[in-house]
Amino acid sequence: MKLIGIKRFTKTEGRFTKKMGAFTTNVTYIKKHFLSIPFATLHKYRETYYGKVKDCEECKLSK
Numbered sequence: 001m002k003l004i005g006i007k008r009f010t011k012t013e014g015r016f017t018k019k020m021g022a023f024t025t026n027v028t029y030i031k032k033h034f035l036s037i038p039f040a041t042l043h044k045y046r047e048t049y050y051g052k053v054k055d056c057e058e059c060k061l062s063k
Helices: none
Strands: 004-017 021-034 037-047 053-055
Touching: 004 037
Parallel strands: none
Antiparallel strands: 004 021, 021 037, 037 053
16 A cells, blocks of 8 residues: 555636636546645646647636
């Protein structure tokens, strides 16, 4: 059994940008786990409709 590991998972979230407005997209999280308990998010990104990979800092969560 590993003490520290890294896992990647994807979930659907609602986002908002000035150009596109509100939309839903798949956001991929890379998290560090200690004994299967996540304790740090290393990176999160989303893939656009055209295949580009963008950092999630550009858009905010929609309310």
